[in-house]
Amino acid sequence: MKRIAIIFIILAFLVPAVCLVAADTDENEYDEDLYGPEAPIIWEKPVRGVIFSHKRHTMEFGLDCDECHDEIFEMEAGAAEEYDDFNMEAMYDGKYCGACHDGDYAFAASSRCTTCHIGVRGVERLTGKSDDKNH
Numbered sequence: 080m081k082r083i084a085i086i087f088i089i090l091a092f093l094v095p096a097v098c099l100v101a102a103d104t105d106e107n108e109y110d111e112d113l114y115g116p117e118a119p120i121i122w123e124k125p126v127r128g129v130i131f132s133h134k135r136h137t138m139e140f141g142l143d144c145d146e147c148h149d150e151i152f153e154m155e156a157g158a159a160e161e162y163d164d165f166n167m168e169a170m171y172d173g174k175y176c177g178a179c180h181d182g183d184y185a186f187a188a189s190s191r192c193t194t195c196h197i198g199v200r201g202v203e204r205l206t207g208k209s210d211d212k213n214h
């Protein structure tokens with residue numbers, strides 16, 4: 080009797096767990112042609128740890144590629160950070176992220192700093208990598 084009870088208890092936990100894993104795999108079928116690169120883009124210059132997620136902007140917020148490409152951003156990770164004016168001042172002037180993050184179309188670039196700036200720690204948490212130079 081005891082053994083059957085244990086089997087029931089195990090099943091009661093196992094079945095929902097298997098379902099959760101299955102649901103998770105479905106959600107992970109992400110189409111990069113449709114939504115852009117899955118991995119977030121992270122800039123290091125001029126300050127480290129600023130994040131941009133295609134998945135959020137396209138799949139979740141419904142933006143089209145041509146709302147950003149190629150007028151605001153080139154299709155090349157790291158291109159923008161080579162420009163001297165990739166900074167907050169330019170964004171407050173409506174360039175780069177500031178083209179939309181104006182407090183009207185999307186939350187203002189002058190607010191919620193840490194939504195975009197996840198910092199060095201945030202990057203480490205995200206990538207599971209730590210920068211050896213810091214130790």
Ligand code: HEC
Nearest residue numbers: 113114115136137142143144147152154155156157158159
């Ligand atoms: C809200 C703005 C935005 C939208 C919408 C957007 N992108 Fe991007 N995309 C970016 C930014 C920002 C970068 C990085 C550019 C940089 O670092 O200078 C980028 C870079 C890329 C890259 C280069 C990635 C790499 O590793 O070099 C590809 C490919 C790309 N986008 C494809 C797409 C596709 C396909 C769509 C539409 C489904 C799309 N993007 C929509 C902002 C956007």
Ligand code: HEC
Nearest residue numbers: 130131135140146147151175176178179184185186194195
């Ligand atoms: C073409 C318009 C557009 C551009 C350009 C754009 N965004 Fe956004 N972004 C949006 C919209 C729309 C939302 C969702 C509405 C909101 O949160 O206010 C959003 C939301 C976000 C969020 C919140 C995501 C979340 O998880 O809630 C972050 C972070 C963000 N954007 C970062 C950036 C960064 C960094 C850039 C520049 C590299 C950028 N965005 C450029 C339109 C844009």
Ligand code: HEC
Nearest residue numbers: 122123124125126129165166167176180188189191192195
């Ligand atoms: C919509 C996204 C976004 C928001 C919100 C945002 N930033 Fe930025 N920030 C960026 C991007 C993109 C860069 C340039 C890339 C980099 O430095 O890695 C940048 C660069 C900077 C820089 C270095 C360049 C410069 O302008 O001196 C500072 C400092 C900075 N941000 C401070 C802030 C502060 C403070 C806030 C909140 C009041 C803020 N940021 C909010 C996206 C954002």
